[in-house]
Amino acid sequence: MKPVSVDSAHDMSLRIYQTPVHHLPDDLYVPPQAFAIWLEQFAGPLDFLLYLVKKNNVDLTQMPILPITEQYLAYISELDTEHFELAGDYLLMASTLIAIKTELLLPAPETPTDERDPKAELIERLEAYAQIKVVSQRLDDLVRLERDVFLAMVSMPSQDIMNAELPNYSANLLIDSLFKMQLQPDYQMHTIKIDAVPLADRIANISRQLSTQGTRSFYELLDKAQGKIGVVVSFVAVLELIKRQLVGVISLEADRYTDVDSSDNTNEIGALSSDNEASTLTLQWLA
């Protein structure tokens, strides 16, 4: 993970994608494809800038912005368009550097402005980042569970005995889990609150139904066992899916409602539909 590995790759002969790499010269010329890989060693543009500062052998506060900008841009220009995705953050930094450079080249304004000195700001960010980088190393040096010490794993008592009360699982649980994996912005999945009907589960379940069946009415998507709260959560789930453009509304047909099995739960559902026309919301999978 250290930039020196460019040099340490020196004595190897290897092939990165289509480009044979017999040796990497010290002046850091790297073939374009290999460059993308080389860049991946850095945790980002700030890390890369730190490397350049260090390479120029200067104190961070004395950072010579002009040569460093030149060097930075020279490296980044090596990136071919295929790797723009990787380059996004690097390009953003490039534009910051160019802005700073431009500012430095322009004559100083006669009246001092309120704006902060962008160079000072950049140095501050570099310092803050360098601090985090050092401390992340220190964190990594701590004795860590599952790297330096290990939990003891044991099996539960015999399956037969424990299984006596085991429920059977539906295979749809598997599919729903895959949907969740793909659909959930997972950092929300872990919010701690007790939902009678978890939204994430409804989203996954409705996605599965719609993606396999194409079109369904809102009513058909409900899990009748979940009661009123289930209707509300399902509605929010549908809105979320519409927002993500996974699901579209086909029609609000009038009076289809009565076609739907009008047994036990309809009262509850009916009570929620806002007006007497009892129009049906029909949804379609768009993905």
Added chain:
Amino acid sequence: MTDTYNSKQRHEKQASPSAALLSLTDGQLQHLENISKHIEVLLHASEAPLTAQALKKHLSLSTKELQQALTLLQQRLDAGVLHLHETASGYRLQIADDYSRLIQRIFPQRQERLSQALLETLSVIAYKQPVTRGDIEQVRGVTLSSNILRQLFDKGWIIEKGYKDTLGRPALLHTTPQFLDAFGLSHLDELPPLPNMDAIRALP
């Protein structure tokens, strides 16, 4: 608490040469004691059950050493709550059956609830089998915790069979007939059709 404990008896019968241990010198016994501790460590650390073969290979043991050390291990475990369980796929350490009620009482959800991480891992194995650990990590985008694999092995839902012919020859994971049973399937073909994940993933 223990009398009906058949696999223990089975082990003791097979290992009845515990008398044979009596004829060993202190030095030899100490050596075996160390081996038995190493075996205990590996059984605690392994995701999948370990075969006699694997134990012998990892610790460079003869068959006799292994048997003697396993006998010692079982003797030591008898003082606690674990026992050495031999399954078709190898040895593992297991909480004695007598404690199943205690566990059920205190962690009732432990049996029923399958965590999202466990389900995702299982789904990837079920749909893409055979897969390596690395494949699963690739699909899920996170490192796989040993604990999850261990749980899947414990439930008997997955097994290791064969190796992928790449660097490190990682073991290949498959689902088992017990997995099909637990999910009410009679054949892998009956798994619900996989939605088009690429389409979903590609969406903004």
Added chain:
Amino acid sequence: MTDTYNSKQRHEKQASPSAALLSLTDGQLQHLENISKHIEVLLHASEAPLTAQALKKHLSLSTKELQQALTLLQQRLDAGVLHLHETASGYRLQIADDYSRLIQRIFPQRQERLSQALLETLSVIAYKQPVTRGDIEQVRGVTLSSNILRQLFDKGWIIEKGYKDTLGRPALLHTTPQFLDAFGLSHLDELPPLPNMDAIRALP
């Protein structure tokens, strides 16, 4: 890695009243022995460390009974390879650190390595908490990949709690007790110190 493992020492110190066990009758000792086995079962069966509080509640124990039973448990474990470890969020059973190298050698896949990106993200959260995703991106100068956050959530090392009162009310991230557990810390105060800025400026 091994000898300086202070919480081990801490536990041993605290559990020194093993002498007190000598004055007990056989019946009392048998009773404590059973309790210690139940504790062992619960610690093995639990997905997370168990606090003294939880153990007392589950097994209806007095503080004194718990302490005595834990002492007995550690004595019994000493004959084998496990160690009773007290962490920020309770007791857990782990393999004694003397055997770490053996495990690393035989099951290299159990050694979880964390990428620099993940460690940096975790550091920002740990040292600057509570932070938003935007704060992390600002410090690191990189778009935050959802895989990294997902991994941190998956491990239970971070949680979302509360919102920042700015545009969009972004969620605030905090570290959890599991994070402390995983890094062998009992309190956030014990995090390694931040390097001072002068040292940072004069980079090596």
